Amino acid sequence: MALLTQAPKGTQDFLPDVTPKLQYLESTLLQTANLFGFVEQRTPTFEHTELFVRSVGDTTDVVQKEMYTFEDKKGRSITLKPEGTAGALRSALEHGLLNGALPVKVAYLTPCFRYEKQQAGRYREFHQFGVEMLGAGSPAADAEVISLVCQCLDALGVGDISLEINSIGCPKCRPRFHEALRQYFSQYKDKLCPTCLERLEKNPLRILDCKDPSCHEIAKNAPVVLDYLCDECGDHFTGLKKRLDAMGITYTVNPTIVRGLDYYTKTVFEFISNKIGAQGTVCGGGRYDGLVEVMGGQPTPGIGFAMGIERLLMVMEANGAPFPPQVTCDLYIATMGEEASVKASQLAADLRSEGFYAETDTVGRSLKAQMKYADKIGAKYTLVLGENELRENRAQIKNMKTGALIDASLDQVVDKLYEAVLESSYIEIAESQTLEFKE
RNA sequence: GUGGGUAUAGCGUAGUUGGUUAACGCGUCAGAUUGUGGCUCUGAAGACCAUCGGUUCGAAUCCGAUUACCCACCCCA
Numbered sequence: 001m002a003l004l005t006q007a008p009k010g011t012q013d014f015l016p017d018v019t020p021k022l023q024y025l026e027s028t029l030l031q032t033a034n035l036f037g038f039v040e041q042r043t044p045t046f047e048h049t050e051l052f053v054r055s056v057g058d059t060t061d062v063v064q065k066e067m068y069t070f071e072d073k074k075g076r077s078i079t080l081k082p083e084g085t086a087g088a089l090r091s092a093l094e095h096g097l098l099n100g101a102l103p104v105k106v107a108y109l110t111p112c113f114r115y116e117k118q119q120a121g122r123y124r125e126f127h128q129f130g131v132e133m134l135g136a137g138s139p140a141a142d143a144e145v146i147s148l149v150c151q152c153l154d155a156l157g158v159g160d161i162s163l164e165i166n167s168i169g170c171p172k173c174r175p176r177f178h179e180a181l182r183q184y185f186s187q188y189k190d191k192l193c194p195t196c197l198e199r200l201e202k203n204p205l206r207i208l209d210c211k212d213p214s215c216h217e218i219a220k221n222a223p224v225v226l227d228y229l230c231d232e233c234g235d236h237f238t239g240l241k242k243r244l245d246a247m248g249i250t251y252t253v254n255p256t257i258v259r260g261l262d263y264y265t266k267t268v269f270e271f272i273s274n275k276i277g278a279q280g281t282v283c284g285g286g287r288y289d290g291l292v293e294v295m296g297g298q299p300t301p302g303i304g305f306a307m308g309i310e311r312l313l314m315v316m317e318a319n320g321a322p323f324p325p326q327v328t329c330d331l332y333i334a335t336m337g338e339e340a341s342v343k344a345s346q347l348a349a350d351l352r353s354e355g356f357y358a359e360t361d362t363v364g365r366s367l368k369a370q371m372k373y374a375d376k377i378g379a380k381y382t383l384v385l386g387e388n389e390l391r392e393n394r395a396q397i398k399n400m401k402t403g404a405l406i407d408a409s410l411d412q413v414v415d416k417l418y419e420a421v422l423e424s425s426y427i428e429i430a431e432s433q434t435l436e437f438k439e
Numbered sequence: 440g441u442g443g444g445u446a447u448a449g450c451g452u453a454g455u456u457g458g459u460u461a462a463c464g465c466g467u468c469a470g471a472u473u474g475u476g477g478c479u480c481u482g483a484a485g486a487c488c489a490u491c492g493g494u495u496c497g498a499a500u501c502c503g504a505u506u507a508c509c510c511a512c513c514c515c516a
Binding site for chain 2: 006009060061062065066083084112114116117118119120121122123126127128129130195210212259260261277278279281282283284306307308309310311312332334336366367368369370371372373374375376379382384386387388396398400403
């Protein structure tokens with residue numbers, strides 16, 4: 001029974017009261033991306049499992065325990081995408097986008113799936129907005145991508161999000177750092193938590209952001225990545241900081257940012273909010289210069305980010321960010337009798353083909369009930385159609401806000417409404433402007 | 440995967456130590472004299488009190504299990 005009436009764990013329904021917000025959010029994000037030359041790319045919801053194992057990395061939690069993997073009817077191993085980058089790159093490689101003008105700049109909006117225990121801001125099906133820039137290895141590219149995130153957050157009126165950046169080096173300098181970390185943490189083997197003991201062997205970087213108090217304390221004095229960067233990575237990082245400064249983007253350097261996906265190199269960054277609970281990372285990203293090659297392409301640098309749509313919405317709501325006003329009915333046509341109802345259908349059709357939002361009774365309510373309904377849905381104007389109106393071919397358009405009536409021939413309803421709506425929208429604009437001036 | 444909390448109509452809640460018709464607000468629907476909404480008033484519909492099992496003469500109230508949700512760890516968006 002519950003199987004029929006309950007959505008699967010960790011999933012959620014987006015009802016008509018929030019979908020307009022999502023549409024606004026999504027179109028704003030894509031439009032902002034366009035300003036930077038990123039164009040939307042759509043790729044499948046599922047891919048071959050191998051793709052994620054190779055790109056995300058088989059030591060990561062995502063691959064080891066969070067993927068929705070199954071066999072299709074021919075026994076192929078298929079996985080619902082747990083993140084967006086792998087599919088985006090696969091698609092770019094498959095279609096030879098890298099043979100065209102570089103850099104390749106794509107944006108995507110996609111559902112992602114991770115089998116995790118849910119909590120605030122964490123779902124099993126969630127949505128990511130992301131961007132990938134391929135073929136650009138300079139710090140200018142990093143700055144561009146980070147600046148894009150800032151502009152998105154700005155455009156959406158999300159305040160109060162902090163940017164943290166770090167560099168985790170490249171395959172040339174990272175081994176030195178790993179070695180230094182191993183040496184350092186090995187002194188404290190008896191004080192590290194069990195998972196960190198494992199990490200010591202596999203990925204000592206991760207000990208740095210362990211929340212265990214004991215590990216955290218030890219990590220405080222651990223070697224810092226930034227001291228171990230090779231010249232190239234060091235220059236890259238200062239190049240990025242220079243550009244962020246020039247663009248007036250404030251950030252803090254946080255050497256403990258590590259990221260849980262194996263493909264990152266050099267720059268990594270996170271945009272964090274403290275208003276939505278423990279899962280405060282609204283956007284995370286970084287550079288992945290080795291990834292294209294790992295996937296079988298020519299060595300090509302790349303950088304990108306992913307933003308959690310649900311988390312973004314949560315932050316916006318928490319900060320009281322503005323959303324566009326709800327679209328309301330332009331004209332509600334109340335009817336009395338069969339003939340009027342037929343005429344109303346015709347009128348409504350005419351109005352809609354002119355781009356108006358029109359409604360009329362479809363459930364057989366009394367006139368009074370129809371008026372109440374019109375009020376409830378926030379109709380701007382109403383019009384009553386009964387025997388009198390049909391006989392005289394005239395009706396009165398009522399302004400629901402002021403109560404004023406406009407006399408109109410039934411043949412002129414579209415024109416009259418056009419005038420009226422135009423006029424009232426001018427008034428609204430004027431009002432909102434005077435309000436702004438007052439402030 | 441680990442730990443804590445919660446579970447009563449569409450939504451938000453009440454229901455004191457088990458006692459019989461499970462209450463309230465919002466919302467929905469219908470009315471308040473003849474063809475016009477908002478305010479007010481009246482009325483109605485809507486809940487096997489998450490599920491299953493147990494204790495008891497009697498369970499929304501106590502016990503157990505299950506499921507779901509919330510929160511934190513882990514990890515990440």
